[in-house]
Amino acid sequence: MRRLDHATVTSQPDTRLRAGVGYSESADPVEAGQAAVRAALDGLAGQPPALLIVYASVSYDLIALLHAVRGVAGPTPLVGCTTSGQFHEGRLITPGIGISVLALTAGPYRFGVASVTGVRDDPVGAGQRLARAAREAAGPEPGPHAAVLLLTTGLAGHQQELLNGVHKVVGAPVPVVGGGAGDDRLLVRTCVFEGDRIYTDGGASAVWIAAPEPLTVVAEHGWxxxxxxxxxxxxxxxxxxxxxxxxxxxxxxxxxxxxxxxxxxxxxxxxxxxxxxxxxxxxxxxxxxxxxxxxxxxxxxxxxxxxxxxxxxxxxxxCAPEDLLRVTEDVVEQAVAGRDATVLLAFSCVARLDVLAEQGAVEAARIQAAAGDVTTFGFYTYGEFARTNRVAGYHNATLTAIAL
Structure with a gap:
């Protein structure tokens, strides 16, 4: 099987990180993509974006959607995936429609973006190649500390083995956070994005986040x-x-x-x-x-x-709904503790959304309430990554987060 590996590097002067969020629930992919990314870029107060994170329903024409986003944002490095619902700034977008875009300046960070295929055939090898490519894309002397944001096709399987491959390269000092792409609960086709490329059935993308201080990954479940x-x-x-x-x-x-x-x-x-x-x-x-x-x-x-x-x-x-909701404040507080955070990246399992049922929107609201002025941005996954100081770190029905 031919494997495609891609990497993109970006850097900006060290200033305070800025974040902007945009979303649209329009059914038209061009209209939705353009509206969401414009709103996200507006939140950067005129500073250039260093990274875009895009979460979207699988119901869209994804090629048209990404082209619309990149038509507005230009060559800004981009990663993302399809979801089974999204949440940001206290708002829930339920499975079935919608796109959410997070735009980030570089601030004190350096981002390296990469993607691979071959997770089904050689998950450990794919994880190793992905980690090396993302680290290399962050450029020379990427910083004393780092974390990896990992997004995978949620139906590919072998998620722990993929994580093991990443761990073999980055070691225990570099935490990993992220999630498996969803498809509005259809269990048919999940996709990850990198740039204008779309990967299904065994693809993964990653962001190497080089940082001046240690980054903390948190996971709690409430079961x-x-x-x-x-x-x-x-x-x-x-x-x-x-x-x-x-x-x-x-x-x-x-x-x-x-x-x-x-x-x-x-x-x-x-x-x-x-x-x-x-x-x-x-x-x-x-x-x-x-x-x-x-x-x-x-x-x-x-x-x-x-x-x-x-x-x-x-x-x-x-578990019952109240058990799941009870951990939200702890996850947020641990993730932001000791840092002047701008954005909280969160990943929650769609199984949690199933249990919460009519209280589904409450989780998003409580995450934002606990975060205060920190922007929150996340999606409902088919499995979550949260590995800190041990190899194991693939979860189901868990809330995970990292703050930048």
Missing amino acids: HDVSLPLLVTRSDGLVIQEIGGRPAAEVFREHFDDDVGHERPGLVRPAPGYLSAYAFGLIEPDGGKLIRGAYIDTDGQLRSFTPLPPYAPVQIVA
Whole structure:
């Protein structure tokens, strides 16, 4: 398979970072793209943009949409992806339509943008190539500290392996944050962007963020245990076959609370066994948990969105809307603590939006309220990245963030 790698470098004088946000819910891709990017650029008070981040519904003609954005913004480095909803400045754009654009000056940062294909075939290698290309694009002497913003096609799988590849290059000192692209819950086609290029089915893009001081990546989920620790004793890819030597679906079902009515149409429309309020917590060596979404399909098999390997220690976890909302202030406060932040980049799972249901807009509002004068910008993902000082760092149903 031919692999395409692209990288773009940009730098600006060290001044205070400025951010501008624009959005449109017009159904016309040219009108929507032009309106959103013009509003974003207007927020920079006449300073030149150093980076554009674009989140959009997959319902658009994406080629026309990106051409419209770049027709206004010119050659400014651009990354982004399709989503299952977006949120910014306290506003929720629900899945199905809409584009959101964040424009950033460089301020004290240096950005290096890159993209790769081949995540399905060689995820570790793709992660290594992507990290090297983004770091190189940031230019010589990119700064004493850094973070990586990582966006991937959400249906490609192998997300933890991709992250492992990035980690092999950047090491523990460089945190990684980001998310998997969505497609308005259709589970058909997810896309990432870099410049005017669109990648599907195994593409990824990244931004190397060189910084004068350490950057903090935060992740919290709000889920709580409803089972004792369990052991996955047999699995095959995304199918979990046995837990503790018993049929996995049977073990999963026996922890359902009949009084919890959180079954939503959500991600898996043909699967009546998908209850977004139940998942697995993959137990980490330090006792923390990575959330892994799961559902029972129409054939009665228990499936996850990310493989749970044999002999993985897990607990079944559950949540209610108030559990998810409770962590928003902590995530924001930890991300902005100790810095004069301009923008908070946040990534929340569409499974959280399913659980929140009619309270979906509350999460966006609470994030902005906690951030105060800091601009907030994010999207609903098919999985989130938040790796700080360990290799593991791919999550489901979690809120992650970084402040610049």
